[in-house]
Amino acid sequence: MSSRGAVRRVVSLVPSLTEAVAATEPGLLVGVTDWCSHPPGLGADRIGGTKNPDTARIAALAPDLVLANEEENREPDLAALRAAGLPVLVTEVRTLDQAFGELHRLLVHGCGLRRPGWLDDAEAAWRDVRPAGPARQAVIPIWRRPWMVLGRDTFAGDLLARLGVRSIHRRNPERYPRVPLDELNASGADLVVLPDEPYRFTADDGPEAFPGLPAALVSGRHLTWYGPSLVTAPQVLRAALAEPR
Known part of the structure:
Protein backbone atom coordinates (compact mmCIF):
# COMPACT_ATOMS: atom_id res chain seq x y z
CA MET A 1 0.00 0.00 0.00
CA PRO A 116 -11.69 -9.62 -6.65
CA GLY A 117 -13.85 -12.52 -7.73
CA TRP A 118 -12.93 -12.00 -11.37
CA LEU A 119 -9.31 -12.85 -10.56
CA ASP A 120 -10.39 -16.16 -9.04
CA ASP A 121 -12.57 -16.76 -12.11
CA ALA A 122 -9.62 -16.06 -14.41
CA GLU A 123 -7.39 -18.53 -12.59
CA ALA A 124 -10.16 -21.13 -12.74
CA ALA A 125 -10.70 -20.52 -16.47
CA TRP A 126 -7.06 -21.35 -17.23
CA ARG A 127 -6.52 -24.09 -14.66
CA ASP A 128 -7.45 -27.02 -16.89
CA VAL A 129 -6.55 -25.55 -20.28
CA ARG A 130 -4.65 -28.07 -22.39
CA PRO A 131 -3.71 -28.18 -26.08
CA ALA A 132 -6.46 -29.72 -28.20
CA GLY A 133 -3.95 -31.62 -30.37
CA PRO A 134 -0.33 -31.64 -31.55
CA ALA A 135 1.50 -28.36 -31.12
CA ARG A 136 1.39 -25.99 -34.08
CA GLN A 137 4.38 -23.88 -35.05
CA ALA A 138 3.32 -20.31 -35.73
CA VAL A 139 4.60 -16.98 -36.91
CA ILE A 140 3.03 -14.45 -34.55
CA PRO A 141 3.48 -10.88 -35.79
CA ILE A 142 2.80 -7.91 -33.54
CA TRP A 143 3.78 -5.23 -36.08
CA ARG A 144 4.55 -4.63 -39.72
CA ARG A 145 6.69 -1.97 -41.42
CA PRO A 146 8.96 -3.35 -40.03
CA TRP A 147 7.75 -6.87 -39.33
CA MET A 148 8.11 -7.74 -35.64
CA VAL A 149 7.11 -11.05 -34.07
CA LEU A 150 6.85 -12.76 -30.71
CA GLY A 151 10.21 -14.13 -29.65
CA ARG A 152 11.27 -15.51 -26.29
CA ASP A 153 9.75 -14.99 -22.88
CA THR A 154 6.47 -13.20 -23.65
CA PHE A 155 3.08 -13.25 -21.95
CA ALA A 156 1.23 -13.73 -25.24
CA GLY A 157 3.57 -16.55 -26.20
CA ASP A 158 2.85 -18.32 -22.92
CA LEU A 159 -0.91 -18.05 -23.45
CA LEU A 160 -0.70 -19.44 -26.96
CA ALA A 161 1.61 -22.27 -25.88
CA ARG A 162 -0.99 -23.37 -23.34
CA LEU A 163 -3.44 -23.63 -26.23
CA GLY A 164 -1.06 -25.66 -28.37
CA VAL A 165 0.40 -22.90 -30.55
CA ARG A 166 4.12 -22.22 -30.21
CA SER A 167 5.96 -19.24 -31.62
CA ILE A 168 8.47 -20.50 -34.15
CA HIS A 169 10.75 -17.70 -32.94
CA ARG A 170 10.49 -18.62 -29.26
CA ARG A 171 14.23 -19.32 -29.03
CA ASN A 172 15.20 -15.99 -30.56
CA PRO A 173 17.42 -14.05 -28.12
CA GLU A 174 15.12 -11.04 -28.49
CA ARG A 175 11.62 -10.86 -27.09
CA TYR A 176 10.20 -9.00 -30.10
CA PRO A 177 12.66 -9.53 -32.96
CA ARG A 178 12.45 -7.80 -36.31
CA VAL A 179 12.36 -10.44 -39.02
CA PRO A 180 12.14 -9.77 -42.77
CA LEU A 181 8.99 -11.07 -44.43
CA ASP A 182 10.86 -13.48 -46.69
CA GLU A 183 12.43 -15.09 -43.61
CA LEU A 184 9.03 -15.37 -41.94
CA ASN A 185 7.65 -17.16 -44.98
CA ALA A 186 10.66 -19.50 -45.07
CA SER A 187 10.51 -20.30 -41.34
CA GLY A 188 8.60 -23.57 -41.68
CA ALA A 189 5.59 -22.39 -39.72
CA ASP A 190 2.25 -24.05 -40.34
CA LEU A 191 0.15 -21.13 -39.05
CA VAL A 192 0.26 -17.36 -38.76
CA VAL A 193 -1.52 -15.74 -35.79
CA LEU A 194 -2.64 -12.16 -36.42
CA PRO A 195 -3.82 -10.14 -33.38
CA ASP A 196 -5.73 -6.89 -33.87
CA GLU A 197 -3.38 -4.97 -31.55
CA PRO A 198 -0.92 -3.41 -31.08
CA TYR A 199 -0.98 -3.43 -34.90
CA ARG A 200 -4.47 -3.82 -36.28
CA PHE A 201 -4.00 -6.86 -38.48
CA THR A 202 -6.99 -7.80 -40.63
CA ALA A 203 -8.03 -10.74 -42.80
CA ASP A 204 -6.28 -9.08 -45.75
CA ASP A 205 -2.87 -9.23 -44.06
CA GLY A 206 -2.73 -13.04 -44.03
CA PRO A 207 -3.17 -13.87 -47.74
CA GLU A 208 -1.26 -10.76 -48.83
CA ALA A 209 1.82 -11.35 -46.67
CA PHE A 210 1.70 -15.11 -46.05
CA PRO A 211 0.30 -16.75 -49.19
CA GLY A 212 -0.76 -20.34 -48.62
CA LEU A 213 -0.38 -20.18 -44.84
CA PRO A 214 -3.54 -20.47 -42.71
CA ALA A 215 -4.11 -17.27 -40.72
CA ALA A 216 -5.90 -17.11 -37.37
CA LEU A 217 -7.28 -13.66 -36.53
CA VAL A 218 -7.33 -13.23 -32.76
CA SER A 219 -8.42 -10.57 -30.29
CA GLY A 220 -5.36 -8.65 -29.16
CA ARG A 221 -7.06 -7.77 -25.89
CA HIS A 222 -7.57 -11.44 -25.08
CA LEU A 223 -4.04 -12.32 -26.17
CA THR A 224 -1.96 -9.51 -24.67
CA TRP A 225 -4.00 -7.97 -21.83
CA TYR A 226 -3.68 -9.29 -18.27
CA GLY A 227 -6.87 -8.43 -16.42
CA PRO A 228 -10.56 -9.34 -16.53
CA SER A 229 -10.23 -10.38 -20.19
CA LEU A 230 -8.38 -13.46 -18.92
CA VAL A 231 -11.70 -14.89 -17.74
CA THR A 232 -12.92 -15.43 -21.31
CA ALA A 233 -9.55 -15.53 -23.10
CA PRO A 234 -9.26 -19.36 -23.30
CA GLN A 235 -12.65 -19.65 -24.97
CA VAL A 236 -12.16 -16.67 -27.29
CA LEU A 237 -8.64 -17.62 -28.37
CA ARG A 238 -9.38 -21.31 -28.81
CA ALA A 239 -12.34 -20.50 -31.07
CA ALA A 240 -10.21 -18.18 -33.24
CA LEU A 241 -7.34 -20.66 -33.49
CA ALA A 242 -9.70 -23.49 -34.45
CA GLU A 243 -10.91 -21.66 -37.56
CA PRO A 244 -7.92 -20.15 -39.40
CA ARG A 245 -8.67 -18.55 -42.77
Whole structure:
Protein backbone atom coordinates (compact mmCIF):
# COMPACT_ATOMS: atom_id res chain seq x y z
CA MET A 1 0.00 0.00 0.00
CA SER A 2 1.13 3.56 -0.59
CA SER A 3 3.40 5.01 2.07
CA ARG A 4 0.92 7.89 2.28
CA GLY A 5 -1.68 5.60 3.80
CA ALA A 6 -4.96 4.53 2.26
CA VAL A 7 -5.00 4.55 -1.53
CA ARG A 8 -7.85 6.68 -2.82
CA ARG A 9 -6.40 8.12 -6.04
CA VAL A 10 -4.72 5.95 -8.67
CA VAL A 11 -3.18 6.79 -12.04
CA SER A 12 -2.71 3.83 -14.38
CA LEU A 13 -0.18 3.92 -17.21
CA VAL A 14 -1.16 0.47 -18.54
CA PRO A 15 -4.46 -0.40 -20.28
CA SER A 16 -4.52 -3.90 -18.76
CA LEU A 17 -4.08 -2.53 -15.25
CA THR A 18 -6.66 0.19 -15.85
CA GLU A 19 -9.21 -2.48 -16.71
CA ALA A 20 -8.20 -4.54 -13.68
CA VAL A 21 -8.67 -1.63 -11.25
CA ALA A 22 -11.89 -0.51 -12.96
CA ALA A 23 -13.35 -4.01 -12.61
CA THR A 24 -12.50 -4.00 -8.89
CA GLU A 25 -12.91 -0.44 -7.60
CA PRO A 26 -13.44 2.03 -10.49
CA GLY A 27 -13.69 5.06 -8.21
CA LEU A 28 -9.94 4.86 -7.52
CA LEU A 29 -8.93 5.86 -11.05
CA VAL A 30 -8.20 9.57 -11.49
CA GLY A 31 -5.88 9.29 -14.51
CA VAL A 32 -5.44 6.82 -17.37
CA THR A 33 -3.65 6.74 -20.72
CA ASP A 34 -5.10 7.55 -24.11
CA TRP A 35 -4.94 3.82 -24.89
CA CYS A 36 -7.04 2.74 -21.91
CA SER A 37 -10.16 1.69 -23.80
CA HIS A 38 -11.74 -0.78 -21.37
CA PRO A 39 -14.15 -0.38 -19.83
CA PRO A 40 -15.64 2.19 -22.22
CA GLY A 41 -16.66 5.54 -20.79
CA LEU A 42 -13.98 5.90 -18.11
CA GLY A 43 -14.33 9.31 -16.51
CA ALA A 44 -10.68 9.62 -15.44
CA ASP A 45 -8.38 12.28 -16.87
CA ARG A 46 -6.35 11.28 -19.92
CA ILE A 47 -2.66 11.79 -19.29
CA GLY A 48 -1.08 10.86 -22.65
CA GLY A 49 0.27 7.60 -24.02
CA THR A 50 2.03 4.71 -22.34
CA LYS A 51 5.36 5.81 -23.82
CA ASN A 52 4.85 9.57 -23.51
CA PRO A 53 2.74 10.33 -20.43
CA ASP A 54 2.44 13.92 -19.25
CA THR A 55 4.33 13.54 -15.99
CA ALA A 56 3.53 17.09 -14.82
CA ARG A 57 -0.16 16.47 -15.34
CA ILE A 58 0.07 13.21 -13.44
CA ALA A 59 1.78 14.95 -10.53
CA ALA A 60 -0.94 17.61 -10.52
CA LEU A 61 -3.55 14.86 -10.03
CA ALA A 62 -1.81 14.01 -6.74
CA PRO A 63 -2.28 10.24 -6.97
CA ASP A 64 -1.58 8.03 -4.00
CA LEU A 65 -0.22 5.40 -6.40
CA VAL A 66 0.89 5.19 -10.05
CA LEU A 67 0.62 1.82 -11.77
CA ALA A 68 3.15 0.91 -14.44
CA ASN A 69 4.75 -2.00 -16.27
CA GLU A 70 8.43 -2.57 -17.02
CA GLU A 71 7.73 -3.35 -20.66
CA GLU A 72 5.02 -0.84 -21.54
CA ASN A 73 6.41 2.23 -19.76
CA ARG A 74 9.76 4.01 -20.00
CA GLU A 75 12.07 4.23 -17.02
CA PRO A 76 12.81 7.98 -17.49
CA ASP A 77 9.09 8.73 -17.12
CA LEU A 78 8.83 6.57 -14.01
CA ALA A 79 11.93 8.21 -12.56
CA ALA A 80 10.37 11.64 -13.13
CA LEU A 81 7.25 10.57 -11.26
CA ARG A 82 9.29 9.24 -8.36
CA ALA A 83 11.28 12.47 -8.30
CA ALA A 84 7.95 14.30 -7.93
CA GLY A 85 7.32 12.27 -4.78
CA LEU A 86 4.81 9.83 -6.26
CA PRO A 87 4.79 6.13 -5.31
CA VAL A 88 5.12 4.00 -8.45
CA LEU A 89 4.27 0.29 -8.53
CA VAL A 90 5.96 -1.40 -11.48
CA THR A 91 4.72 -4.80 -12.65
CA GLU A 92 6.53 -7.45 -14.68
CA VAL A 93 4.33 -9.85 -16.66
CA ARG A 94 5.92 -12.44 -18.93
CA THR A 95 3.86 -15.53 -18.10
CA LEU A 96 0.28 -16.23 -17.14
CA ASP A 97 1.23 -17.32 -13.64
CA GLN A 98 3.25 -14.15 -13.20
CA ALA A 99 0.24 -12.12 -14.37
CA PHE A 100 -1.96 -13.67 -11.70
CA GLY A 101 0.63 -12.98 -9.02
CA GLU A 102 1.20 -9.39 -10.12
CA LEU A 103 -2.53 -8.64 -10.31
CA HIS A 104 -2.96 -9.89 -6.73
CA ARG A 105 0.04 -7.82 -5.59
CA LEU A 106 -1.20 -4.70 -7.34
CA LEU A 107 -4.84 -4.88 -6.27
CA VAL A 108 -4.51 -6.29 -2.76
CA HIS A 109 -1.14 -5.06 -1.54
CA GLY A 110 -0.78 -2.00 -3.78
CA CYS A 111 -4.31 -0.59 -3.83
CA GLY A 112 -5.46 -2.13 -0.54
CA LEU A 113 -8.49 -3.83 -2.10
CA ARG A 114 -10.07 -7.18 -1.43
CA ARG A 115 -9.05 -9.85 -3.90
CA PRO A 116 -11.69 -9.62 -6.65
CA GLY A 117 -13.85 -12.52 -7.73
CA TRP A 118 -12.93 -12.00 -11.37
CA LEU A 119 -9.31 -12.85 -10.56
CA ASP A 120 -10.39 -16.16 -9.04
CA ASP A 121 -12.57 -16.76 -12.11
CA ALA A 122 -9.62 -16.06 -14.41
CA GLU A 123 -7.39 -18.53 -12.59
CA ALA A 124 -10.16 -21.13 -12.74
CA ALA A 125 -10.70 -20.52 -16.47
CA TRP A 126 -7.06 -21.35 -17.23
CA ARG A 127 -6.52 -24.09 -14.66
CA ASP A 128 -7.45 -27.02 -16.89
CA VAL A 129 -6.55 -25.55 -20.28
CA ARG A 130 -4.65 -28.07 -22.39
CA PRO A 131 -3.71 -28.18 -26.08
CA ALA A 132 -6.46 -29.72 -28.20
CA GLY A 133 -3.95 -31.62 -30.37
CA PRO A 134 -0.33 -31.64 -31.55
CA ALA A 135 1.50 -28.36 -31.12
CA ARG A 136 1.39 -25.99 -34.08
CA GLN A 137 4.38 -23.88 -35.05
CA ALA A 138 3.32 -20.31 -35.73
CA VAL A 139 4.60 -16.98 -36.91
CA ILE A 140 3.03 -14.45 -34.55
CA PRO A 141 3.48 -10.88 -35.79
CA ILE A 142 2.80 -7.91 -33.54
CA TRP A 143 3.78 -5.23 -36.08
CA ARG A 144 4.55 -4.63 -39.72
CA ARG A 145 6.69 -1.97 -41.42
CA PRO A 146 8.96 -3.35 -40.03
CA TRP A 147 7.75 -6.87 -39.33
CA MET A 148 8.11 -7.74 -35.64
CA VAL A 149 7.11 -11.05 -34.07
CA LEU A 150 6.85 -12.76 -30.71
CA GLY A 151 10.21 -14.13 -29.65
CA ARG A 152 11.27 -15.51 -26.29
CA ASP A 153 9.75 -14.99 -22.88
CA THR A 154 6.47 -13.20 -23.65
CA PHE A 155 3.08 -13.25 -21.95
CA ALA A 156 1.23 -13.73 -25.24
CA GLY A 157 3.57 -16.55 -26.20
CA ASP A 158 2.85 -18.32 -22.92
CA LEU A 159 -0.91 -18.05 -23.45
CA LEU A 160 -0.70 -19.44 -26.96
CA ALA A 161 1.61 -22.27 -25.88
CA ARG A 162 -0.99 -23.37 -23.34
CA LEU A 163 -3.44 -23.63 -26.23
CA GLY A 164 -1.06 -25.66 -28.37
CA VAL A 165 0.40 -22.90 -30.55
CA ARG A 166 4.12 -22.22 -30.21
CA SER A 167 5.96 -19.24 -31.62
CA ILE A 168 8.47 -20.50 -34.15
CA HIS A 169 10.75 -17.70 -32.94
CA ARG A 170 10.49 -18.62 -29.26
CA ARG A 171 14.23 -19.32 -29.03
CA ASN A 172 15.20 -15.99 -30.56
CA PRO A 173 17.42 -14.05 -28.12
CA GLU A 174 15.12 -11.04 -28.49
CA ARG A 175 11.62 -10.86 -27.09
CA TYR A 176 10.20 -9.00 -30.10
CA PRO A 177 12.66 -9.53 -32.96
CA ARG A 178 12.45 -7.80 -36.31
CA VAL A 179 12.36 -10.44 -39.02
CA PRO A 180 12.14 -9.77 -42.77
CA LEU A 181 8.99 -11.07 -44.43
CA ASP A 182 10.86 -13.48 -46.69
CA GLU A 183 12.43 -15.09 -43.61
CA LEU A 184 9.03 -15.37 -41.94
CA ASN A 185 7.65 -17.16 -44.98
CA ALA A 186 10.66 -19.50 -45.07
CA SER A 187 10.51 -20.30 -41.34
CA GLY A 188 8.60 -23.57 -41.68
CA ALA A 189 5.59 -22.39 -39.72
CA ASP A 190 2.25 -24.05 -40.34
CA LEU A 191 0.15 -21.13 -39.05
CA VAL A 192 0.26 -17.36 -38.76
CA VAL A 193 -1.52 -15.74 -35.79
CA LEU A 194 -2.64 -12.16 -36.42
CA PRO A 195 -3.82 -10.14 -33.38
CA ASP A 196 -5.73 -6.89 -33.87
CA GLU A 197 -3.38 -4.97 -31.55
CA PRO A 198 -0.92 -3.41 -31.08
CA TYR A 199 -0.98 -3.43 -34.90
CA ARG A 200 -4.47 -3.82 -36.28
CA PHE A 201 -4.00 -6.86 -38.48
CA THR A 202 -6.99 -7.80 -40.63
CA ALA A 203 -8.03 -10.74 -42.80
CA ASP A 204 -6.28 -9.08 -45.75
CA ASP A 205 -2.87 -9.23 -44.06
CA GLY A 206 -2.73 -13.04 -44.03
CA PRO A 207 -3.17 -13.87 -47.74
CA GLU A 208 -1.26 -10.76 -48.83
CA ALA A 209 1.82 -11.35 -46.67
CA PHE A 210 1.70 -15.11 -46.05
CA PRO A 211 0.30 -16.75 -49.19
CA GLY A 212 -0.76 -20.34 -48.62
CA LEU A 213 -0.38 -20.18 -44.84
CA PRO A 214 -3.54 -20.47 -42.71
CA ALA A 215 -4.11 -17.27 -40.72
CA ALA A 216 -5.90 -17.11 -37.37
CA LEU A 217 -7.28 -13.66 -36.53
CA VAL A 218 -7.33 -13.23 -32.76
CA SER A 219 -8.42 -10.57 -30.29
CA GLY A 220 -5.36 -8.65 -29.16
CA ARG A 221 -7.06 -7.77 -25.89
CA HIS A 222 -7.57 -11.44 -25.08
CA LEU A 223 -4.04 -12.32 -26.17
CA THR A 224 -1.96 -9.51 -24.67
CA TRP A 225 -4.00 -7.97 -21.83
CA TYR A 226 -3.68 -9.29 -18.27
CA GLY A 227 -6.87 -8.43 -16.42
CA PRO A 228 -10.56 -9.34 -16.53
CA SER A 229 -10.23 -10.38 -20.19
CA LEU A 230 -8.38 -13.46 -18.92
CA VAL A 231 -11.70 -14.89 -17.74
CA THR A 232 -12.92 -15.43 -21.31
CA ALA A 233 -9.55 -15.53 -23.10
CA PRO A 234 -9.26 -19.36 -23.30
CA GLN A 235 -12.65 -19.65 -24.97
CA VAL A 236 -12.16 -16.67 -27.29
CA LEU A 237 -8.64 -17.62 -28.37
CA ARG A 238 -9.38 -21.31 -28.81
CA ALA A 239 -12.34 -20.50 -31.07
CA ALA A 240 -10.21 -18.18 -33.24
CA LEU A 241 -7.34 -20.66 -33.49
CA ALA A 242 -9.70 -23.49 -34.45
CA GLU A 243 -10.91 -21.66 -37.56
CA PRO A 244 -7.92 -20.15 -39.40
CA ARG A 245 -8.67 -18.55 -42.77
